[in-house]
Amino acid sequence: MKTLLSLLLFFSPVISLYSQDTIPPVITLNGSAYDTIEVYDPYPEPGYSAMDDIDGDLTAQVTVSSLLDTSLLGTYIIEYSVADEAGNTSEKTRWVHVQDTEAPHLELVGDSLKQVALNEQYVDEGYTVSDNYDSIPNVISCGTYRNSSSHGCFTICLMAEDQSGNKSRIITRYISVDNGCTGTLDYAVCETLLNVRPSNVPEIEIYPNPAKDVLIIKNLTQKIKGVSFINLQGQVMAMANVDGNYLKIPDHLSPGVYFIKIELEDQIVVRKQVIE
16 A cells, blocks of 8 residues: 555656646747749758657657649648647648749741742641640740742741740741742741740830831830841841930831830840831
């Protein structure tokens, strides 16, 4: 009886200690709770720790569970949980977003300039396209070529885009009907037709539109290196100089619709302009 009483007296502080423990352990995540990783890349676990006010370091007892699959795009949850000796539990969550920022690869099959006779049937050789994630990226096609019934220099513009919105470089095929492609061929035409403009390009305004003699360029933030007037067939028809914010329309330029290509220090801006 004495022995039993002694044991109860010995363990009673411990029993009392745990019966009064209602504070859960604290889990601390290393790194950010919101992580991003490229698709197919391995995910390096940033690590974690768990401490309890009575039990001390419980890091080794933390359970980690997740359905993270870095081969599939999406947002995944990694759950961390731990319990102390008194049964108090604690949980922590990390979100991992698997993304794709790599653009598709698009190439023309054959030459970028094709000579076609008047009324000759033209069959395009096509293109090759591939992507690191999408099996078949979407290819956007436009241009000015319709058939070979008229003399001129025409374009076929192509750009690939994957499901994440990554865009390939624009590729252009020029169709020279009856030797219609002469002079300098300008690839900025397809950028305008496909409405592609990098987000860091300033919102430059050119007015009035239509115009006859002089154009005003607004919102210039960089030095202009050169200005060219390009017809709808992609041919450079005239070069021009800017005096401050004023652009003199070259006298020999025929009335019509043009693309004005403005070369800045580190980018190119293209605007559509009607010349009267």
